Amino acid sequence: MPERELARTAEPRKVSKATEPLPRDILTPDDYRELLDQLYLARYFDVRLTKEKKRGRLRGTLYSSHNQEAILVGSLYALRSTDWISPIHRDMPAFFLKDIKNGWDSKDRLGMSIEEVCSQVWGRVDSPGRARDNWSHIGSKKKRIIHSTSMLAGTIPVAAGVVYADRLDGGDNVVVTYNGEGSTAQGAFHEGVNFAAVHKLPVVTVIENNQWAFGTPAHLGCPTEDVADRAKGYGIPGLVADGQDVLDVFDKVSEAVEYARSGKGPSIVECKTFRSYGHGDHDDDRAVKYRPQDEVEVGRSRDPIAEMKKVMIAEGLLTQKEADKHPAEYKGAGEVTDHDFPERVVEFLSRGVDFALKSPLPDASEARRWVFKEEDQ
Amino acid sequence: MPERELARTAEPRKVSKATEPLPRDILTPDDYRELLDQLYLARYFDVRLTKEKKRGRLRGTLYSSHNQEAILVGSLYALRSTDWISPIHRDMPAFFLKDIKNGWDSKDRLGMSIEEVCSQVWGRVDSPGRARDNWSHIGSKKKRIIHSTSMLAGTIPVAAGVVYADRLDGGDNVVVTYNGEGSTAQGAFHEGVNFAAVHKLPVVTVIENNQWAFGTPAHLGCPTEDVADRAKGYGIPGLVADGQDVLDVFDKVSEAVEYARSGKGPSIVECKTFRSYGHGDHDDDRAVKYRPQDEVEVGRSRDPIAEMKKVMIAEGLLTQKEADKHPAEYKGAGEVTDHDFPERVVEFLSRGVDFALKSPLPDASEARRWVFKEEDQ
Amino acid sequence: MSTAVERKTKNYLTGLKEAMYEEMESNPDLICMGEDIGLLGGAFGVTDGMQAKYGAERVIDMPISESAIVGAACGMALNGKTVMAEMQFIDFISCGFDQIVNMVATYCYRTAGEVPIPMVIRGPAGGYGGGALYHSQMNEAWFCNSPGLKVVCPSTPSDAKGLLKAALRDPNPVVFYEIKELYRKRSIEEELLDGDDALIPLGKARVGREGTDLTLVSYGNPYHLSLSAAKKLEEFGFSAEVIDLRTLVPLDEETITESLSRTNRLLVVNEAPMTCGFAGEVLARLSQAAFEHLDAPPARVTRTDTPVPWATPLESDVLPSVDDIVEAALKLCRY
Amino acid sequence: MSTAVERKTKNYLTGLKEAMYEEMESNPDLICMGEDIGLLGGAFGVTDGMQAKYGAERVIDMPISESAIVGAACGMALNGKTVMAEMQFIDFISCGFDQIVNMVATYCYRTAGEVPIPMVIRGPAGGYGGGALYHSQMNEAWFCNSPGLKVVCPSTPSDAKGLLKAALRDPNPVVFYEIKELYRKRSIEEELLDGDDALIPLGKARVGREGTDLTLVSYGNPYHLSLSAAKKLEEFGFSAEVIDLRTLVPLDEETITESLSRTNRLLVVNEAPMTCGFAGEVLARLSQAAFEHLDAPPARVTRTDTPVPWATPLESDVLPSVDDIVEAALKLCRY
Numbered sequence A, B: 001m002p003e004r005e006l007a008r009t010a011e012p013r014k015v016s017k018a019t020e021p022l023p024r025d026i027l028t029p030d031d032y033r034e035l036l037d038q039l040y041l042a043r044y045f046d047v048r049l050t051k052e053k054k055r056g057r058l059r060g061t062l063y064s065s066h067n068q069e070a071i072l073v074g075s076l077y078a079l080r081s082t083d084w085i086s087p088i089h090r091d092m093p094a095f096f097l098k099d100i101k102n103g104w105d106s107k108d109r110l111g112m113s114i115e116e117v118c119s120q121v122w123g124r125v126d127s128p129g130r131a132r133d134n135w136s137h138i139g140s141k142k143k144r145i146i147h148s149t150s151m152l153a154g155t156i157p158v159a160a161g162v163v164y165a166d167r168l169d170g171g172d173n174v175v176v177t178y179n180g181e182g183s184t185a186q187g188a189f190h191e192g193v194n195f196a197a198v199h200k201l202p203v204v205t206v207i208e209n210n211q212w213a214f215g216t217p218a219h220l221g222c223p224t225e226d227v228a229d230r231a232k233g234y235g236i237p238g239l240v241a242d243g244q245d246v247l248d249v250f251d252k253v254s255e256a257v258e259y260a261r262s263g264k265g266p267s268i269v270e271c272k273t274f275r276s277y278g279h280g281d282h283d284d285d286r287a288v289k290y291r292p293q294d295e296v297e298v299g300r301s302r303d304p305i306a307e308m309k310k311v312m313i314a315e316g317l318l319t320q321k322e323a324d325k326h327p328a329e330y331k332g333a334g335e336v337t338d339h340d341f342p343e344r345v346v347e348f349l350s351r352g353v354d355f356a357l358k359s360p361l362p363d364a365s366e367a368r369r370w371v372f373k374e375e376d377q
Numbered sequence C, D: 001m002s003t004a005v006e007r008k009t010k011n012y013l014t015g016l017k018e019a020m021y022e023e024m025e026s027n028p029d030l031i032c033m034g035e036d037i038g039l040l041g042g043a044f045g046v047t048d049g050m051q052a053k054y055g056a057e058r059v060i061d062m063p064i065s066e067s068a069i070v071g072a073a074c075g076m077a078l079n080g081k082t083v084m085a086e087m088q089f090i091d092f093i094s095c096g097f098d099q100i101v102n103m104v105a106t107y108c109y110r111t112a113g114e115v116p117i118p119m120v121i122r123g124p125a126g127g128y129g130g131g132a133l134y135h136s137q138m139n140e141a142w143f144c145n146s147p148g149l150k151v152v153c154p155s156t157p158s159d160a161k162g163l164l165k166a167a168l169r170d171p172n173p174v175v176f177y178e179i180k181e182l183y184r185k186r187s188i189e190e191e192l193l194d195g196d197d198a199l200i201p202l203g204k205a206r207v208g209r210e211g212t213d214l215t216l217v218s219y220g221n222p223y224h225l226s227l228s229a230a231k232k233l234e235e236f237g238f239s240a241e242v243i244d245l246r247t248l249v250p251l252d253e254e255t256i257t258e259s260l261s262r263t264n265r266l267l268v269v270n271e272a273p274m275t276c277g278f279a280g281e282v283l284a285r286l287s288q289a290a291f292e293h294l295d296a297p298p299a300r301v302t303r304t305d306t307p308v309p310w311a312t313p314l315e316s317d318v319l320p321s322v323d324d325i326v327e328a329a330l331k332l333c334r335y
């Protein structure tokens, strides 16, 4: 299995102000640039799809991860190729970001190609699930991505089972499951995390606390200030990360992953963030009414792209001029153009979109297949 | 609603060694004697039924609360008449112990009569549920006892709903739900406690940690040393009581009840105890094999009756001679006779048994009734 | 046909909303629970504005906890309240399943009538909208096979209003299937009655179209497909009677038997999976009760025994279409 | 009849146990999960001694978490294992319901065949033992109505063994109903084959008794009641064929149709609630497929649409009895 180590040949840079060494200390300047590009990519995915939908080229609901991109980018950067992930509705970019550090176009990386993901977005037959289930409900056994249902938190027990089997086979792979803060109220969350804790399974539960579960504020779903406190009920670590800061997410998730991989067990990493728009794009207009405007402004005031640029400028990895070249931060789909993004990003995604638009719809003859395993499989 | 206050006319006795005042400080010598009698009663219920079954007068599985009686006696003594409870399989005595401090034979107490409970044990028509469901699955809306299903932890959300409604109507009643430590792994436990915590509902969850869930030791169901730690996940108090010490249970549950009644919200009170015998009597023989003998000996070494006697002797409320008069402690059903129990206890329960044996079986004509509400109800 | 404005016709969703408001107003013990039903007013707006009017204590924004929603609703119902529990999509009812079938459904039975549970579990259901596996289900058969629950499925705005009002006044738990594809359907808009006049009793089917050659029995969206099929069948010279069941449990067998005594041919249409679905139940009952009336094998058109897939060509294939109904009906008529 | 010792006959429970042991031995990727299945060996001993032999990692004592049991089993199955997930009583399957119908059942379908889930969910089921509402259920219809699951219910020791082995080798999820009243029933003991010879393929019904006047279709405990009824019917001069379905999904319609072509009368017997139960499904299919063969209204004898109550007179009333079957059969035969 081709495996790219985090530490590159170049001398790792200490960027943290903390006295203790941090996981980020092994990151090189190239890693920083790569992380920034990935933030751009996740953001571009979001605004591009929104535009495609406005142009009428796309059906279905979009669950935007706008303003929450650092969580996916930072956490996935902390994983090995062979680790597993289990994304949910707001994590669409996770499918192509997984193992993307092994090369955006690497054929053997254990993440989905942009063509596959776009085919899923457009409901075309080249989607990994042949467009049988919608939006983020794709996955790949080969690429180690667990398929979710709509039922929130439902993949946590499944993820626990996956790594249980892996451990039985002598593996030391970790699984990262993603869930919104609202989903932590589900029974399956409890049963899954509890089982993982009893057996010290390498399950890292990333909680994307974007303050809202559809139209319900976090405090009506979770009784504690920090959702990470749920960890205390299981005697496992509950870390809180700044979800706007890709490096902090990387640090905390790296820590959790290391803890898991070394056999110490599961943990919860809460990443504090804020949902930029509606729950889905069908909710954009209503969200303006049920959420106080000042809360929204504060929530959006620390764009993850901007935050990363600040760090890089401070660390001398980026000039202000370079930073200003692609001013995608703080902008919604209506305010942004392709020029606000690095060419590499636009090209990569455009290739996916073009591919998807050419991929056919699945044929009706497939509709009744695979209820059960077919003989030739 | 007739309400007996805990503090009686007699001068309360300070019995605790603690510096802070304890709930038990309001208890009178009469209360102590009453508590001891109730411990005898709960124990007698257990051994008497075991004997009845051996004599062939009783069918069905018995889930013994032997050695765990202090939990029910102590916790129920901390309640008002109008509070609600929700017992499970191992809590059969709870049905008649509820509000029994209002007079064992008081007609208007909000607990079940011994006749009702025995009718249920024998599956007779005078059971509160007309013998439609078995063992502990009875209840009474009037007497404020929630009916359980077999599905463990399933009543916690129901209990939360009951007190939500009560609060809406201006009430300040509390509900105490009982669950084994194993049951805390259920999704319904999580969803129920979480909801109660979000709304600060007066739900006290008593966990009877008897170290075993059927054939599974506690550590395979719960990842923390103290099951009470589950409370931390909800930001609510998690108290640990000595389940062999009726006064400690009374103290901790009183505290939790006061906290709940004053609007501060739910809590968990873990009572550490040990299951004397098999999971049910069908499991007695196997339990000897799957549980280490020394563990069993330690677990049974602090009989709640003996512990209470010790306190009362130390406090001058009981002479050694009086204590020795009814040596029921440490004895199983095979080793005990009616003489080991106070007459009052034997008479009370015998009346229930006699009544039940005379109560007829329900008639087949009832079998298809009440699937839906009947018109005349 | 006159326009919506002239006739003040209202859609299915409005029917539901009016039912909720009228019952909230007349029954101070009615509580609403669900995810996002308060501040937001519900994913589809059935409780829109209700929290502002009746307060957050009566219109509760619940955690994402279907078991707690159903269980707590049961506790409230046991303690004097009437509860409307919303499932954001009826598909998520699976997450509160145990509480429904084992706690709620049986409460009256096991307490020998002491504790009936007045409660309505309602939510948007059904396919045809590209909702895929988890936003398209018609899982009513699970609950029809769980004694102690009434099961209702309106297919018109006035039934939506009238049946929901009746369900909210019923002392028993009702699982209420709303067809989201009908929520805003213009062609089925109707004028709606108010208050008690709007009530539609549970357990009574409706003959939506009279006919003489065969009986189409249906509910929900397939009821409208059946009406369309009936029109097409006219072109073939066959006259189809179309019955809208409205309530599945308890089933109004009489209306169907009466119809079959005249038409002698039965076709049942629904969009649930075939095996052990409610279409089969109707077939089973009527093939027995109306044996002497049947001149052709009783038939059903249902969803295939597959999940509901996403992509349009796939979804269309597995769900019943007007053509499927016409084809099956012709086979029956020409038998 | 020779004694058990001479013939080395074994009971139903032993059949299950042998199946588990043989498959554990031959398939190192087989994992067992459930409550109290390891140290204790299971509430009924199906996995007795297995943890000692195969280790606590392969025979897992799970927390009381049916959703986690099913979900984790799914994860293991997705990652290369075959899993046996025990429900302590099949009644508790309601607590893992969502994971079964939405996660497990659909996995192969929604991944276009990439991820089949080899997994058996098994547990003791059925009434007649005074188990009351929550230890008596036959809730198979829920799963028959949930596409993607096979559903199996053996009624003899050799079928218990052979079907369980086949289920454990099937690449698809199987819900496996064991009839606990048959676990230790002496009168049905049989000699058992070993290894591959013991296999009974899924999807094949068995004609348990040949007859000419009517066909009794059944499974589980009611299969034995049907055999008894058949004997009684002889006294009335009627010859009943008795079919044991063994597998409900996929259903072996052929065997039933073939039988009906000779007997022309159908009576289906099971112990699940009537409405939307599997007896109705058989009725629905056969009243359509065998319409021309049927000389009398097809009928069913099932549990009434009530929960299973506790007290014996109540339980007996709601569950099918031999007399109920005889009565219904006579009505059919004399039609």
Ligand SMILES: Cc1ncc(C[n+]2csc(CCOP(=O)(O)OP(=O)(O)O)c2C)c(N)n1
Binding pocket: A089, A090, A150, A151, A152, A179, A180, A181, A182, A183, A184, A186, A208, A210, A212, A213, A214, A275, A279, C035, C064, C066, C088, C092, C095
């Ligand atoms: C079991 C279940 N109940 C309800 C829903 C409907 N639903 C979809 S997303 C959502 C809100 C999720 O909130 P959160 O977990 O915070 O994630 P976010 O959308 O904020 O990322 C709800 C209620 C669902 N998908 N599953």
Ligand SMILES: Cc1ncc(C[n+]2csc(CCOP(=O)(O)OP(=O)(O)O)c2C)c(N)n1
Binding pocket: B089, B090, B150, B151, B152, B179, B180, B181, B182, B183, B184, B186, B208, B210, B212, B213, B214, B275, B279, D035, D064, D066, D088, D092, D095
């Ligand atoms: C949801 C559910 N799963 C499984 C069971 C079977 N069961 C009955 S009691 C029991 C053990 C309970 O252990 P614990 O909660 O510790 O209570 P204890 O019996 O020790 O008092 C189990 C597994 C059940 N009743 N409900």
Ligand SMILES: [Mg+2]
Binding pocket: A180, A181, A182, A208, A209, A210, A211, A212, A213, A214
């Ligand atoms: Mg959220």
Ligand SMILES: [Mg+2]
Binding pocket: B180, B181, B182, B208, B209, B210, B211, B212, B213, B214
């Ligand atoms: Mg226990």
